[in-house]
Every structure is written in structure tokens, then in C-alpha cells.
Amino acid sequence: MAIAPPRSRPSIYEGTRIPGPIPTVLRTSTEIQATGDVMTVNFGPNHPSTHGVLRLIVDLYGEDVTGLEAVIGYLHTGFEKNMEHKTWWKCITYPERIDYVSYQNNEYVFVGAVEKLLAIDVPPKAVWMRTLLCELNRIHSHLVWLGTAALELGAISMFWYAFRERDQILDLFELVAGYRMHTRYFQVGGLAEDIPRGFYPEARKFCDWMPKAIDDYETLLTRNKIWLERTEGIGLLSAADAIALGQSGPVLRGSGVDWDLRRNEPYLAYHQVDFRVPVFPEGDVYARYRVRIEEMRESVRIVEQCLDRLEKMGGEPWIADDRKVVLPPRHELHTSMESLIHHFKIVTEGFRVPEGEVYFAIESPRGELGCYVCSDGGPKPWRVKFRAPSFVALEATATCMSDALIADMIAIVGSLDTVMGEVDR
Amino acid sequence: MTGGGTAQFEAHGERTLIVEPAQLVEEALRLRDEEGFNFLSDVTAVDYFGWASTPVSGYIGTVGGRDLNSPMTQGYQAVPGPKPKRFAMNYHLLAIGPEPRRLRLQTWVDEGEAVPTVIEVWPTADWHEREAWDLMGIEIEGHPNLKRILLDDDWEGHPLRKDYPLGGEPVRFSEER
Numbered sequence: 001m002a003i004a005p006p007r008s009r010p011s012i013y014e015g016t017r018i019p020g021p022i023p024t025v026l027r028t029s030t031e032i033q034a035t036g037d038v039m040t041v042n043f044g045p046n047h048p049s050t051h052g053v054l055r056l057i058v059d060l061y062g063e064d065v066t067g068l069e070a071v072i073g074y075l076h077t078g079f080e081k082n083m084e085h086k087t088w089w090k091c092i093t094y095p096e097r098i099d100y101v102s103y104q105n106n107e108y109v110f111v112g113a114v115e116k117l118l119a120i121d122v123p124p125k126a127v128w129m130r131t132l133l134c135e136l137n138r139i140h141s142h143l144v145w146l147g148t149a150a151l152e153l154g155a156i157s158m159f160w161y162a163f164r165e166r167d168q169i170l171d172l173f174e175l176v177a178g179y180r181m182h183t184r185y186f187q188v189g190g191l192a193e194d195i196p197r198g199f200y201p202e203a204r205k206f207c208d209w210m211p212k213a214i215d216d217y218e219t220l221l222t223r224n225k226i227w228l229e230r231t232e233g234i235g236l237l238s239a240a241d242a243i244a245l246g247q248s249g250p251v252l253r254g255s256g257v258d259w260d261l262r263r264n265e266p267y268l269a270y271h272q273v274d275f276r277v278p279v280f281p282e283g284d285v286y287a288r289y290r291v292r293i294e295e296m297r298e299s300v301r302i303v304e305q306c307l308d309r310l311e312k313m314g315g316e317p318w319i320a321d322d323r324k325v326v327l328p329p330r331h332e333l334h335t336s337m338e339s340l341i342h343h344f345k346i347v348t349e350g351f352r353v354p355e356g357e358v359y360f361a362i363e364s365p366r367g368e369l370g371c372y373v374c375s376d377g378g379p380k381p382w383r384v385k386f387r388a389p390s391f392v393a394l395e396a397t398a399t400c401m402s403d404a405l406i407a408d409m410i411a412i413v414g415s416l417d418t419v420m421g422e423v424d425r
Numbered sequence: 426m427t428g429g430g431t432a433q434f435e436a437h438g439e440r441t442l443i444v445e446p447a448q449l450v451e452e453a454l455r456l457r458d459e460e461g462f463n464f465l466s467d468v469t470a471v472d473y474f475g476w477a478s479t480p481v482s483g484y485i486g487t488v489g490g491r492d493l494n495s496p497m498t499q500g501y502q503a504v505p506g507p508k509p510k511r512f513a514m515n516y517h518l519l520a521i522g523p524e525p526r527r528l529r530l531q532t533w534v535d536e537g538e539a540v541p542t543v544i545e546v547w548p549t550a551d552w553h554e555r556e557a558w559d560l561m562g563i564e565i566e567g568h569p570n571l572k573r574i575l576l577d578d579d580w581e582g583h584p585l586r587k588d589y590p591l592g593g594e595p596v597r598f599s600e601e602r
Contacts, residue, residue, distance in 0.1 A: 021569040023548035073575040080560075081584055085591050116437055243463055243521060246549030257521065264525045355505045358437045359517045359529060361466065370517065372469045376476060376505040383585075387467035387517070395552050424575055 010233045010403070012255075012283040016241055017402045023245065026398040028059040028067035037061060043409065045074045051148065051413065052420025054394070058409070065404045070397050075424040083384045087350025088114055088188065091381060095371070096182045098386060099422040101144050103182050104130075104137040105364040106422075110384070111186045112267065113360035113371040117353050118188065120325060124269075124309075125316045126190035131269040132203070132306035133176070133185065134362075135299040139210065140169045141365035142292045142299075149289075149414035150221060153230045158220060165213050168206050175199050188351070189326040190319030200311050203303065210300045218293060231286035235400040235412035238283055245399060246392045249367025250295065251416060254288035256281030261363035273305045285415040292417075295365075325351045350379035359387075366390055366417055386425060390418035441529040446540050449532050453516070453546040462518040462528060465543070468553035469515040470561035473508040474587040480504045510535045512563055516543065516550075539564035560585040 019026045028038055039060045045053040053074035059067030079098055083091045095110040096103035108130055115122065147162030170180040176199055177183035177192070185192050221227045237247070242255040252259055260277040262270040278294030280287035319326050327346055328339035345351075355377040361370040370387030393416040400412045432443045444452045456462040510533040520526045534540055542565050543550045555574040557563045562583030565571050573580060582589055 018548050022551065023544060024551045025570065073573075073577075076575040078584060081591060119437075244548050246465055246547065259521050356437055357471075357515075357529075358439060359467070359469075359515075359527070361519075361527075368466060368519075370467050372467065372515065372517070374471055382473075382476070383469075383471045385467070385469040391552065392549060395549055 010236065012236055012238055012281070014238070016238070016244070017236075018241055018244060018399050019402070024070065024395045024398050026066075026068040026402060028061070032061050032066050035061070038066065040067075045071075051418055052423075054413065054418065054420055054423070056397070056409070056413075058406070060406060063405045063407070065401050065406060065409060068398050068401050070394050072391075072394065072420075072423050075420045077425070079425045080384050080386070083381055085380065087379050088353055088381060089346065089350050091384070092186065092188075093182070093184050095386065096184060097421065098388070098425055099364070099366070099369075099390070099419045100181065101419050102137050102141040102365045104133045104186070105141075105362060105369060106386075107184065107186050108134055108268075109360060109362050109364070109369050109371040109386075110373075111188055112362065113358055113373040114188050114353060116358045116360050117356055117373060117375055118325060119354075120189055120320055120322055122190050122320060123317045125195075125313045125318050126320075127269050128306050128309045128313070129191055129195055129318070130186060131273070132303055132310065133173075133183075134268065135302045135306070136169050136172060136203075138299045138365045139296050139303075140166055142296050143169070145292060145365075145414075145417045146217065146289075149411075149417070150227075152410050152414050153227065155221065155224070155227065158217065161213070161216060161220070165210060168209070172199070172203055172206060175202060187319060187326065189322055190317070192319075194318050195310065200307055203307055207300050207304050207307070211297060214293060214296055214300075221289070222293070228286065230407075230411050231289060231415070232282075232284060234285045234408045235404065235415055236283050237396060237400050239281075241399055242283070242396070245396045247367070247396055248389050248392065249363065249365070249417075250288050250291040251367065251393055251396065253277065253279045254291045254415075255283040261361060261368060265361070267362055269306070269309075270302075273302050275299075275302050285411050288415045288417075352377060352379050353381075361387065364389060366393065366419070366422070386422075388422040388425060390416075390420070390422040391425075393418050394423060439527065439529060441531050443531045443533070446532050446534055446538065449530075450541050450543060450546065453530065453543050456518060456528065456530065457546055461520040461522055462526070464519040464521045465547035465549050465553070466517040466519050466527075467515075468550060468557055469517070470557040470563050470585075471513045471515065472511065472561060472585065472587045473513065474511055476508055477505045509533045510538075512536075512561065514540050514557065514563060534563065537564075539566040541566045542568040544568065559583070562586060 041058045041060055043056040043058050045055040055071040057069045079094050083094050095106040099106045143162040143166040147159040150158035173183050174180045177185040237255050239255045239257050242252050258279045263277055275298045278291050280290050323342045328342050332339035353375040355375055357374040359372045361368050367389030369389055372385040374383040376382045434441055512534050514532050516530040518528045554565045554568055558565055558571055559573045559575055
């Protein structure tokens with residue numbers, strides 16, 4: 001008890017560490033419980049290191065975490081219920097706010113699911129621009145993660161560096177959509193507006209700068225003694241356990257599973273771009289850090305390839321020409337009665353989506369982000385459900401912390417990169 | 426490829442396999458061990474209360490796609506196809522491997538009927554099933570920790586049900602004396 005002895009760095013384990021009978025709850029063993037020295041502590045929901053309002057009920061035996069249960073729901077706002085009462089058109093604003101760090105990916109997963117039901121063709125310019133924004137958003141999300149997760153482990157300067165580049169990305173979003181966050185730039189059928197002049201050179205500038213910035217981050221952290229001490233061998237999760245617990249994204253790839261929906265189930269323009277999927281087999285916090293750093297480098301490459309294509313697409317349409325779904329061009333409203341009617345019907349009543357149900361999944365910065373959409377053929381969704389990768393990531397806390405110390409808890413929760421808005425929806 | 430289950434169909438490029446709740450665990454084990462569906466993406470409960478009670482009119486596309494030149498159903502009313510029971514439980518499965526495949530495993534229950542837990546098959550089902558219980562009121566049989574997950578422990582009702590009003594939360598101390 002008392003002060004924890006120095007430990008040798010454990011490597012990834014064989015077999016399973018998923019606790020039973022409840023896979024998400026770690027229980028203190030009866031022997032330790034019998035010593036009478038177990039202290040139960042409430043960690044959160046209001047704690048700066050919980051990335052929002054996560055509450056962990058932790059059993060501590062000295063510095064060892066012997067029991068753990070994650071309690072969620074403090075940010076539940078009923079997005080899914082609300083969306084059933086809005087037209088498809090108005091629903092698009094909701095998914096962005098579910099995960100307020102990777103909003104464009106969330107926006108796309110809903111729009112993509114509706115498009116799958118509608119079987120509507122999206123023009124190539126919109127497809128490439130969506131790919132570009134989703135990748136910028138991935139960098140943005142990883143930067144927020146890097147800044148906050150490093151801050152929690154004491155690397156305060158990382159926060160300023162990461163947020164410096166994050167701000168540049170927000171500037172680009174503002175240039176495109178007028179908003180820095182929650183851009184609502186994707187429409188069913190394409191983009192809300194044409195790509196503004198001046199976006200390409202600004203995006204190029206960012207792509208030139210970003211790899212240097214990532215080099216900076218790596219010089220600060222990758223071989224930093226303290227960072228290595230805090231992250232290597234911590235929060236272990238084996239490949240088999242990661243799959244059994246439904247983990248996805250960087251957590252899964254940090255456990256050595258070579259799986260990325262962008263490559264394995266290509267959507268948008270990902271089958272036409274060249275990128276690498278970083279995989280690290282160690283299964284610890286450090287591996288997840290490495291995956292995210294490498295992913296940022298790959299995302300910059302994807303953005304550059306998107307820019308190459310987009311720069312040749314000047315004058316091409318950015319949204320499908322389907323008047324039953326897409327708003328008519330503004331200038332037509334003054335001259336065409338038909339367009340005026342379409343405009344009125346889409347805005348007031350909303351467009352209709354064929355009856356059916358689809359599950360559409362994309363690789364968000366946090367992993368497999370799925371959207372289940374069910375329509376009865378009317379102008380509002382019958383049921384919308386999001387498969388939130390953060391929600392699933394928190395299921396792994398008990399397994400990751402089976403040999404953790406209290407200080408590791410912060411590193412482990414941080415490495416799972418959860419956004420509580422998405423967990424509680 | 427998939428043999429078991431009572432029915433299966435394909436729509437919008439997705440395969441759905443329907444099973445009775447009693448066969449769910451058996452079928453899930455078969456899918457995991459023999460067909461390689463090692464990853465449970467998501468569990469979605471859907472309430473079809475009131476489904477098809479009112480016909481919908483206007484543009485209704487077809488599964489095969491959209492042909493703007495063909496006559497539309499504008500103005501005609503269509504009734505969505507009937508559903509066997511009130512609630513559907515959808516298990517979205519994924520096979521992580523060289524050939525990625527997806528499958529929707531679907532089971533239907535009425536009010537008061539229970540669905541067996543699939544925690545033994547995919548441990549990740551734990552929280553998904555708790556959510557289905559919490560928000561939709563689906564009884565999960567054999568779940569080791571079936572309690573509310575997103576709402577307060579003392580919450581009444583299951584808000585994602587269609588007969589649960591939007592914004593119908595009772596206000597305390599508002600009754601007139």
C-alpha cells in the first residue's frame with residue numbers, strides 16, 4: 001500500500017482481460033475488499049480531466065485502481081427524439097452538435113445515410129470537397145485531442161501549439177461556410193454553396209505548414225521522457241479484446257488491428273486517394289498517440305490530393321440537380337413559378353425520403369461512426385440512431401484499467417478520445 | 426451464405442436476417458463463429474407504434490433509384506408496408522477481416538416480450554442493450570446489469586417510444602389547489 005513501487009513496463013497481454021460478468025464494470029476482488037483499505041472515490045462528473053461530464057466510480061487501494069464503473073448520461077439531450085420531429089432538411093444541424101469536435105464527419109454520416117435511401121447522385125465536386133473537409137476535420141479533432149490529452153499529463157505547451165493550428169483550420173471552415181464550428185455545409189445532394197474564391201490557396205498554405213507543425217509536436221512529445229513514462233505500457237488493450245468490445249478508430253489501430261473504413265469500405269472519394277493506415281501493435285496509450293499523429297500526416301496528404309482535383313473543377317455543379325430534394329437556384333425564384341413552388345415545398349413541408357431503413361458507417365476521427373435511419377416515406381425520419389464511437393470507447397475503460405494506478409486513469413480516459421456530447425447524445 | 430433465420434432480404438444494398446427472439450443467441454453465435462461476424466457495430470431498437478396509420482403522399486422514390494422523367498406519386502397516397510410487431514431490435518454486424526461484410530440481424534417483439542442478451546457473444550452489447558432498455562423499454566433477458574444508462578435512475582417511461590410525447594415532462598408543484 002501507500003506509495004506504489006516502480007513498475008516494469010508491461011507489454012500487451014495474451015488472452016482476455018474483459019471483466020465478468022459485466023464487461024464494463026471492474027469489481028474489486030473480495031480479498032482486497034476484506035483488507036478494509038479500499039476507498040471509493042467519485043471522479044467527475046465535473047472534473048477538468050474527464051473531457052466533459054464523465055463520472056467514474058473508482059475503488060482505490062492505495063494508488064491502485066481495483067474497481068471501476070463509468071457512469072454516463074449527464075449530457076443526454078435527446079437528439080434522436082428531437083430529430084424524429086424535424087424534417088430531413090432541418091435534421092442536418094443536429095448530428096453536428098452530437099460530436100462538437102468532429103462536426104463535419106457527423107454531418108456527413110447523416111447526409112450520407114439519407115442519400116443512400118434516396119439513391120441520389122452527388123456531383124464529383126461535392127464528393128471531393130466533402131472528403132477534403134472531413135479530413136481537415138480529422139486533423140482538427142486530433143489536434144483538440146492532442147492539446148487536451150497532453151495538457152492533462154502536464155505538457156501544457158502542447159495545448160498552445162495544437163490550438164494554434166486548430167485555429168487555422170477553423171479559419172478555413174469560416175472561409176468556406178461562414179461559421180467556425182457547426183458549419184452545416186453539407187446538403188442532401190451536395191454542398192450548400194459553391195466553394196468560395198480564395199479557399200484553395202489558403203488551404204494550400206495550411207497543407208504546406210501543417211507537416212512542419214506535426215514535426216514540432218513530435219519533437220516535444222514522441223521521445224519526451226516524461227511523456228513516455230506516462231503513456232508506454234499504460235491502458236493495455238489486446239486486439240481480440242478491442243474487437244470484442246467493439247472498439248474502432250485509433251483505439252483499434254493502436255491495438256494492432258489493421259482496419260480503417262476509409263480503406264476497407266471506401267466511401268466519398270477515398271478509393272481514389274493514396275493514403276496509409278497507421279497501425280501500432282502495442283495497445284497502450286502511446287500507441288494510440290502515435291496512430292493519431294501519423295493519421296494527421298496522412299490527412300494532410302489526402303487534403304492535398306483533394307485540392308489537386310478540386311482546382312480543376314471550377315464551374316462544375318456543387319449540388320445535384322434534383323428539384324424534389326435540392327433547393328432551386330436562388331435566381332430562378334424570380335422568374336420560374338415551378339422553382340418557387342419547389343422552394344416553398346422543400347422549406348415548409350420538407351422533401352420525402354423513400355420507405356426503408358439503412359445503416360451507413362464512416363470512419364470518424366474517433367472510429368466507426370454509424371447512422372441508422374428509418375423512413376416511412378414521409379418528410380420526417382421515423383427513427384434516427386447514431387452509433388457513437390465515443391460511447392463504445394468508454395465501454396473499454398474497465399478493461400484498460402485492470403492494472404492502472406490512479407494517475408494512469410487520466411492518461412487512459414484521455415487516450416480513448418471521448419466526446420461526451422456523442423456519448424450521451 | 427447465411428442459412429439460418431426465418432427470413433432474409435436485401436434492400437438498399439444491405440442484407441437483413443430476421444430471427445425469432447428465442448433463436449437470437451444461437452443465431453448470433455453461428456454468425457460470429459462460422460460466418461466471421463466478429464464485430465457488433467450497433468444495436469438499434471425501433472418503435473413502430475403508429476406505423477402506417479396515416480398514408481403519406483407526395484414524392485416517393487423507388488428502391489431502384491430515382492428517375493425524374495417517370496411519373497411521380499405526387500398527390501397519391503401510399504401506405505408504408507406493415508410490420509410484424511411493435512418493436513424491432515436491429516443488430517448491425519460487421520466482419521472485420523479480408524472481406525468486409527455487414528449484416529443486420531433483426532428480431533421483433535411486442536410490448537412485454539423480452540429479447541435475450543447477446544453479451545456472451547459480443548461483450549460490447551452491454552451498453553447498447555442498456556440503452557435499448559432505457560430509451561425504448563425493451564426487456565433484455567439475462568443482462569447482468571440492466572439499469573438505466575442515459576437517463577436518471579428514477580426516470581419514468583421510455584422517451585424514444587412513439588407514445589411518449591416530445592416535451593411532455595410533468596412540472597412539479599404546478600397543480601391548482
